Amino acid sequence: MADFTSQTIRKAGDWSDALTHCVLSYEDRFLRRKVLTVASGETLLVDLAHTTSLDHGDAFEVSDGQMIEVIAADEPLLEITGNLVQLAWHIGNRHTPCQIEPTRLLIQNDPVIGHMLEHLGATVTPVTAPFTPEGGAYGHGRTHAHAHGATAHAPHDHGAHTHDHSHDH
Numbered sequence: 001m002a003d004f005t006s007q008t009i010r011k012a013g014d015w016s017d018a019l020t021h022c023v024l025s026y027e028d029r030f031l032r033r034k035v036l037t038v039a040s041g042e043t044l045l046v047d048l049a050h051t052t053s054l055d056h057g058d059a060f061e062v063s064d065g066q067m068i069e070v071i072a073a074d075e076p077l078l079e080i081t082g083n084l085v086q087l088a089w090h091i092g093n094r095h096t097p098c099q100i101e102p103t104r105l106l107i108q109n110d111p112v113i114g115h116m117l118e119h120l121g122a123t124v125t126p127v128t129a130p131f132t133p134e135g136g137a138y139g140h141g142r143t144h145a146h147a148h149g150a151t152a153h154a155p156h157d158h159g160a161h162t163h164d165h166s167h168d169h
Contacts, residue, residue: 002035003042004062007049012057018069019062025073026097026108026131029054038068056132072130078114080105082122090120097133106131 020040032051036044044060056072080087081104088105091098096113099106106129107113114124 002045004038004044004060004068005047006044006060006062006068007047008061009048009052009054010059010061010067012055012059015059015061015067017067018059019066021069021071022060023071023073024054025075026133029070029072044068053135055135056130072132074128075131076109077106077127077129077131078109078117079125079127080107080117080122081125082117082120087117087120087122090117097131099131099133106133 020038020042022036022038022044024036030051030053031046032048034046036046038044044062046060054070056070058070059067060070061067077099080091084100084103084105088098088100091105091107091113094113096107096110106127108131109126118124
């Protein structure tokens with residue numbers, strides 16, 4: 001049995017005074033039901049209603065009302081420098097999560113994307129750092145986990161008929 005149980009996430013800035021914390025990678029911060037080990041060595045059973053994307057600084061609210069803070073783990077990344085506007089466009093065009101900073105872009109360590117960016121004039125440097133990429137469009141976290149109204153890529157109605165537009169790369 002877990003030492004703590006949480007069914008509630010509190011967003012960064014909406015809570016204070018953490019009991020302890022847990023360090024999670026970008027992939028591990030996308031969860032619904034999982035047992036985690038917190039810094040104090042105890043276990044936390046996370047049992048959320050829906051799969052949720054957690055950000056650095058969010059917290060699990062446990063059954064007694066205390067908070068367990070989420071800390072973004074250091075992980076292998078690629079630091080991208082160069083013409084950031086152009087490079088960010090190419091990264092986004094490949095639906096690759098990207099952390100955007102004033103002087104650099106950070107992506108997960110993907111040699112294929114790194115090689116493509118070097119051919120576009122980027123300087124690509126392996127680094128180890130926490131990964132906190134931009135959230136998806138429409139304010140719903142990760143781009144592969146959102147729902148919204150019709151777009152050019154979703155089936156939609158033009159009066160007489162409904163059709164799909166493909167989105168191939």
